[in-house]
Amino acid sequence: MDIWKLLLTGSVTTVLAFVVGMLYMGLRRKITARVQNRVGPPIYQNFLDVMKLWSKKSSINHGFMQHVAPLWMIATSITTLMFIPILNNGSTFFTNLTFEGDLIMLLYLMVVGSLGMALGAGQTGNPNSAIGVTRGLTQMVGFEIPWVMALVALMIQHRTTTVAGLLDVQVQSGTWLMLSSPFAFIAALLAIPGMFRYSPFDIVGAPAELASGPISEFGGKYLGTMMTNGAIFAFVKLTLFVDIFMGGASNLGFLLLKTFALYMFPVLWGLVSPRFRTEQAVRFFWGWPVFFGVLGLIQAAI
Amino acid sequence: MVNDKESQKIVDIIQNFARQSSLFVLAYGTGCGAIEIPPTMTSRYDAERFGIRGAATPRQADVLLITGYLATKSLKRVIRAYEQMQNPKYIIGFGSCTINGGMYWDSYNTINRLDMYIPVDVYINGCMPRPEAVIAGFAKLQKLIQAGKADGWDRYQKNLEFYRGNQKKIIHNWVMPDYNW
Numbered sequence: 001m002d003i004w005k006l007l008l009t010g011s012v013t014t015v016l017a018f019v020v021g022m023l024y025m026g027l028r029r030k031i032t033a034r035v036q037n038r039v040g041p042p043i044y045q046n047f048l049d050v051m052k053l054w055s056k057k058s059s060i061n062h063g064f065m066q067h068v069a070p071l072w073m074i075a076t077s078i079t080t081l082m083f084i085p086i087l088n089n090g091s092t093f094f095t096n097l098t099f100e101g102d103l104i105m106l107l108y109l110m111v112v113g114s115l116g117m118a119l120g121a122g123q124t125g126n127p128n129s130a131i132g133v134t135r136g137l138t139q140m141v142g143f144e145i146p147w148v149m150a151l152v153a154l155m156i157q158h159r160t161t162t163v164a165g166l167l168d169v170q171v172q173s174g175t176w177l178m179l180s181s182p183f184a185f186i187a188a189l190l191a192i193p194g195m196f197r198y199s200p201f202d203i204v205g206a207p208a209e210l211a212s213g214p215i216s217e218f219g220g221k222y223l224g225t226m227m228t229n230g231a232i233f234a235f236v237k238l239t240l241f242v243d244i245f246m247g248g249a250s251n252l253g254f255l256l257l258k259t260f261a262l263y264m265f266p267v268l269w270g271l272v273s274p275r276f277r278t279e280q281a282v283r284f285f286w287g288w289p290v291f292f293g294v295l296g297l298i299q300a301a302i
Numbered sequence: 303m304v305n306d307k308e309s310q311k312i313v314d315i316i317q318n319f320a321r322q323s324s325l326f327v328l329a330y331g332t333g334c335g336a337i338e339i340p341p342t343m344t345s346r347y348d349a350e351r352f353g354i355r356g357a358a359t360p361r362q363a364d365v366l367l368i369t370g371y372l373a374t375k376s377l378k379r380v381i382r383a384y385e386q387m388q389n390p391k392y393i394i395g396f397g398s399c400t401i402n403g404g405m406y407w408d409s410y411n412t413i414n415r416l417d418m419y420i421p422v423d424v425y426i427n428g429c430m431p432r433p434e435a436v437i438a439g440f441a442k443l444q445k446l447i448q449a450g451k452a453d454g455w456d457r458y459q460k461n462l463e464f465y466r467g468n469q470k471k472i473i474h475n476w477v478m479p480d481y482n483w
Contacts, residue, residue, distance in 0.1 A: 051320035219361030
């Protein structure tokens with residue numbers, strides 16, 4: 001594949017991820033409002049927010065690392081996006097760098113963004129940021145364990161470490177891995193709300209408690225870049241999960257349907273849940289999700 | 303081509319539209335007016351349908367809402383919060399106390415005219431203004447932003463000596479940096 005086509009498909013994929021992620025977040029705000037008996041903002045409100053943040057006339061920073069942190073995060077998200085197959089029908093358009101990396105590399109890549117955020121937030125010197133960062137890393141220790149257990153179970157069972165390999169398994173056998181490996185699916189599904197950091201796992205941001213935590217000193221264009229990154233990364237997580245467990249999608253319509261159905265799980269759970277404390281969150285993740293992860297590993301080993 | 307006047311006008315219209323339809327509010331709960339903010343934001347009056355939502359910190363905020371009287375001590379904190387916000391930024395003076403002192407007009411430790419210390423874009427009259435009045439004030443601010451007339455942040459930078467002088471008359475132990483944004 002020549003480099004120009006790669007650049008073109010890469011940019012199209014990035015724009016698609018941005019638009020879809022932003023619309024999902026707008027829908028989340030709308031659904032939240034309807035549940036609370038409000039009218040709520042229009043679903044394109046997040047686009048307006050980002051446009052406004054990008055048209056701010058001043059943006060100060062406290063040093064080099066804070067200046068770089070949003071760029072670091074968005075670069076990591078786009079890199080991760082490039083390694084994830086968007087569609088499973090073998091079309092060459094959305095296969096960006098899919099066959100170059102495997103799940104183990106994706107596991108590493110997906111936490112590099114959080115590392116950049118931690119370094120940038122550390123430089124601001126705001127105590128809320130420091131507390132938010134420690135909480136975020138603690139929570140990551142919580143949800144990464146069932147998530148990795150689920151993925152390792154699949155890798156052992158199907159003797160492949162690539163996302164494309166797992167997609168092929170599902171296309172050839174005709175069943176989704178969420179049906180053939182239910183325990184690994186449950187473990188990974190219960191880890192998803194921790195990744196999205198929605199309530200009850202919004203202990204990192206916690207607007208009323210930590211003044212939005214790590215991002216409390218980021219304003220203007222920095223915040224706009226971070227919101228863009230959030231949209232792209234939400235799409236990355238949802239697409240990866242759909243690829244691994246729900247059979248991927250043969251066209252964009254099915255992709256939107258499946259990712260939206262999956263996205264509703266953390267959103268609707270968050271609507272009816274108050275916030276956990278840090279140790280409660282970690283205890284939750286090391287409880288039932290790890291139990292199902294162990295069952296999934298046993299199922300894979302037998 | 304890029305920097306000529308006509309294309310700048312189009313860019314301004316688009317940017318002002320984005321600014322007026324997405325207002326992150328830092329509600330500075332100095333006085334009794336803060337109690338009118340929860341009903342404005344929650345399900346009865348639902349300010350979020352106009353794109354108005356709360357911001358957690360000054361860095362992320364666009365609108366500073368001064369809800370009620372300002373004691374001389376809290377004026378210092380308001381100035382710090384205001385100067386940490388990113389341009390363009392707007393101030394809404396909320397209630398009679400910010401206009402002429404209201405019922406505290408002869409108090410020894412409150413300021414009377416907020417406009418002498420920080421530039422106010424929109425006043426909302428009343429003691430207290432009801433949520434309808436608050437939303438009407440926000441609608442007025444949105445009209446001003448769309449017309450490009452909400453330029454309090456610009457006035458503050460141009461007349462910094464005037465505002466600084468007034469502020470230092472009230473705040474005697476000035477231990478802040480002289481210009482902290």
